[in-house]
Amino acid sequence: MFESNADLLHMLSGTGPVVLFVLVVLVLFSLLSWAIIFLKAGTIGKALSESRDFLDYFFDVASIDKVFGESENYSNGSLARVFRAGYIEYRALSDRKEDRLAEERIARAIRREANAESKRLSRYVSFLATVGNTAPFIGLFGTVWGIMHSFQSIGLTQSASLATVAPGIAEALVATAAGLAAAIPSVIAYNFFSRQIDTIERDLDDFSGEYLKSFLNELR
Amino acid sequence: MNGRHAGNREGGRFAVAFLVSVVLHLALVALAFLGQHLSGAAPPDPRIIDVSLVTLPGPGSPEPEEPAGPEAPVIEPEPVETVSPPEPVKKKPPKKVAEKPRKNVAGEKKKKEPIDNRLKELREKVGQEPRDDLRRALARLQEKVKQGPPSDLYKRTGPGAGTYGAPMTPYEEYLVRIAGIIQRNWSFTPRLIRAGTVVEAYVALTIQPGGSVSNVTFDRKSVSEYFNDTVLKAIEKSSPLPPVPEEVRRREALRIGLVFTPQGIE
Structure with a gap:
């Protein structure tokens, strides 16, 4: 019953140390890339949905104090975070009535938070691109190495029959398969997350001005 | 402080995500094994057509068994x-x-x-x-x-062939000696032979008094060409064999038969 399972394990155990090392690296790549995919799916998804909800609330309510109070509920939303940074700066300046200086400082605080938010969202995402680009080549390296050894053994057995050639090549091709299995989800996830991060960054650029305007109106 | 807290929180999240990833990979591997197991263990073997040289009754057949009256x-x-x-x-x-x-x-x-x-x-x-x-x-x-064996060359007497405990004749001693030499020069990987097939090659060879091997023929070939090749190579590599002892030498050259199986030479 378990003959085929044993065959699969046997095939893996029959690979050389280099191919085995390549396989271990690829499995590690796959584990990390999937961990990042899960992490970012949660982070970016929440950032997007909470930002949308926060924006709806922001345009519905006139008082920025109320908006600030409500923003506590959108702790993962990027737009809410930027608003909070601007509001804190605005509060610190509310005693001073020097408009020009206040505008500059609030704008700087908003920009800084927007940058931090952009960095937070895109952290680890570049690793997905790295896996997507390198994993197939690493797998290919393992395959080439395995096939080299396979041909060597053909030379030793002095027989080029399919029975001699096929097992070695099958073992070697496992590395390419593993490389592709690691790379494909990484590339798909990288493209998806990149687009979503772009959307959030555009929103941050667009609404930073709106926030600044609302704070300045309150100051005057 | 907030930044450190946020960093810790993200580290924790990453650890959870990594754990989920590990579980997912393990589940995938388990599913692959289980899938193979459920889908009837091994994948079906591809159709193999063995072509053997069998003479079918016909115009060239040696013995028409049935009187083909109306035929x-x-x-x-x-x-x-x-x-x-x-x-x-x-x-x-x-x-x-x-x-x-x-x-x-x-x-x-x-x-x-x-x-x-x-x-x-x-x-x-x-x-x-x-x-x-x-x-x-x-x-x-x-x-x-x-x-059984295709000719008398493969019939054995002495120890291991019925008369248990009897001393070996010089001929048998010589046979064992040369079988050992050929065995040492014989290299083949049993993994390359399809599981479940009976592989057996009956090889007859002539040993000149000096030990050189000639006239190597297959009395019965095995189904595996690879196996047959390795057998031939082993015999070629073993030549010249030790000279034929005088007590064994009946005529000028000695014709012997060896049976090659994956387990060794009989």
Whole structure:
């Protein structure tokens, strides 16, 4: 019953140390890339949905104090975070009535938070691109190495029959398969997350001005 | 402080995500194994057609087992041979020479109806005969397998061949010695032989008094060409063998038979 399972394990155990090392690296790549995919799916998804909800609330309510109070509920939303940074700066300046200086400082605080938010969202995402680009080549390296050894053994057995050639090549091709299995989800996830991060960054650029305007109106 | 807290929180999230990833990979591997297990263990073996040199009963068969009374007319191309008038050859191009006599004979002696009847008979025979032929061929093969060694060269006497505990004759001692030498020079990987197949090669070889090997023939080849190749290479590599002892030497050269199996040389 378990003959085929044993065959699969046997095939893996029959690979050389280099191919085995390549396989271990690829499995590690796959584990990390999937961990990042899960992490970012949660982070970016929440950032997007909470930002949308926060924006709806922001345009519905006139008082920025109320908006600030409500923003506590959108702790993962990027737009809410930027608003909070601007509001804190605005509060610190509310005693001073020097408009020009206040505008500059609030704008700087908003920009800084927007940058931090952009960095937070895109952290680890570049690793997905790295896996997507390198994993197939690493797998290919393992395959080439395995096939080299396979041909060597053909030379030793002095027989080029399919029975001699096929097992070695099958073992070697496992590395390419593993490389592709690691790379494909990484590339798909990288493209998806990149687009979503772009959307959030555009929103941050667009609404930073709106926030600044609302704070300045309150100051005057 | 907030930044450190946020960093810790993200580290925790990453650890959870990594754990989920590990679980997912393990589940995937388990699913792959389980899938193989549920889908009937091993994938179905591809169709393999073994071509062996078996003589089927026919015009060239050595022994027609059944008296083919009514089948005799099968050898009816006779008219083709008999009717070879040179005249049509002159009149028409040589390509049609073979066809024309048939037409002529058929046209003169037989009409369409007899031809149809004959065709029917032939079709019936074609439908029936192959089965009998195959059965006969199979039976012959089975007999061949039951027969055992193809010649007396492979019969052994002395220790390990019935007379337990008897001392080895010089001939047997020499045989064991050369089998050991060939065995040492024989390298093949049993993994390359399809599991479940019975692999056995009967090889006869002549050893000259000086020990050089000649006239290596397969009395019975194994099904694996790879196996046969390795056997031949091992014998080639072992030549020259030790000189044939004088007490063993019957005539000028010694003809012996060895049975090669994946377990070793018998």
